[in-house]
Amino acid sequence: MKYSLLTLALLSTGASACLENNGRFEKTSVNTDQGEVIVVNDKKTNLQWLHCPLGQTTEQCIGDAQEHTFKTYFHKDTATAAIAEFNGNFAEEQHWRLPHTMELGTITDYNCEFGTNLALFSMSVSSTEYRQMEGNLKAVRDSYAPLLQAIDDAKAAWQHDLEHNPEVIAIMAEIERLEALREKKPTRELALKIRAQWSKLYDKEELVVDGKVVMEDGKPVMVLKYPNYSAQGKAQWAFDKVYRKGDESQRLLSYEQEYQAVKVPMAQWFATTGGLGIKLQNSMNYSVHSGKEGWGLEQIHYFNGISMYLRLVREIPTAE
Known part of the structure; x- marks a missing residue:
């Protein structure tokens, strides 16, 4: 079944507040062979999500989030092995997996400044780091005014x-x-x-x-x-x-080089099944050209070799 951007928007937005909780979400932790993992239980969908993108740990999401490409004609799948390795830390039969597009849509809300409630679902970088990257790119772009x-x-x-x-x-x-x-x-x-x-x-x-x-x-x-x-x-x-x-x-920096260095964390693409990804951040389109400037609103994209983060999900284990 195919879902349109409009369908996703209807699912993931609707309230004026940013992904309101109202008792729906519960942040907790689960024990693994590698220590505690912070998770978020969604009582509405009965899904348990990783609080951090795969690769980061603790409630503060320390470390580097893993960036993965998926099998296409030109690119090798690097995500499957990473998910299997993470699952090796758990004894439960209900293992972690990529979410379906509509599942990830349930925790995506573009009423939020960063596309979701960061207290529950962290980006790969902090909001402070993100604004700094955004400001640096804007400064480079503005320096091209002459x-x-x-x-x-x-x-x-x-x-x-x-x-x-x-x-x-x-x-x-x-x-x-x-x-x-x-x-x-x-x-x-x-x-x-x-x-x-x-x-x-x-x-x-x-x-x-x-x-x-x-x-x-x-x-x-x-x-x-x-x-x-x-x-x-x-x-x-x-x-x-x-x-x-x-x-x-x-004293002018290369915008192309500066953008390439941060384009993955700036976009915040998260992978789903079916060869699709959802762009978490409703970010500025930082193309630099004469006479035009706008907001990039495309939120769903085929993998096509794009590096994406993984926010894994599973059914809430009955034992918890």
């Missing part, structure tokens, strides 16, 4: 040419005419003519200052006739270079 402004300025300048420069208007009109002809009957000749028109936007002319041609080494200095067209690409290239590699001379 680069993004340069892109916007270049686009605005080219748009002005498109609307007010007669020569540019004529070139673009001819391109549009040729494209319409090629759409009806594609030919190599038309393709070459269109290419020739685009090439005109890179034409050069002599640099004239105060009515005089500027000379260098006995030759006139040549400059682009329509500089605003190529300026867009240059501004975008400058941004892309910093985004990927950073720039020490400008």
Whole structure:
């Protein structure tokens, strides 16, 4: 049976408060060969959950939460063995397993700041650590403001040419005419003519200052006739270079590298059965580009090699 995002939302939200308890949940501990494990009993669903993501211990969730990928065409399943190893610490027949998507939905509530009640179901990092990572990424993104402004300025300048420069208007009109002809009957000749028109936007002319041609080494200095067209690409290239590699001379960090280092704890994906995961954190979409910025609201995702955390579950043992 398939469940839609809407179905999950109806199941996991509905109240204005954050995953209200009202006696529904009980945090307790169970003994294992490796010591106590903090669990949360859900009396409504009769399910017992790990308080911490697999790999962390104690009520404070000390240690590193395990990150796992699942078997796909390109990735090896690393979760099955980890779950079996954890189960080896228990004597009960009712062993721990991955939750079904709808089961994990019962403790997921996007009315909560972090997607669930952290007092009951901890993330892999504390809320303080999460906000610090979020703040660090925002600071890197904000440091790109001059680069993004340069892109916007270049686009605005080219748009002005498109609307007010007669020569540019004529070139673009001819391109549009040729494209319409090629759409009806594609030919190599038309393709070459269109290419020739685009090439005109890179034409050069002599640099004239105060009515005089500027000379260098006995030759006139040549400059682009329509500089605003190529300026867009240059501004975008400058941004892309910093985004990927950073720039020490400008003291700018690489956003791509900074994000890759924290993307798993930032997303807080938790695996379920059926090749799906649920994104616990309703986090900011930190893509950096000119003119757009938004909230990433996609909460269900196929594994596809994404590293996910494990919040294991089982039926509440009758002996407890």
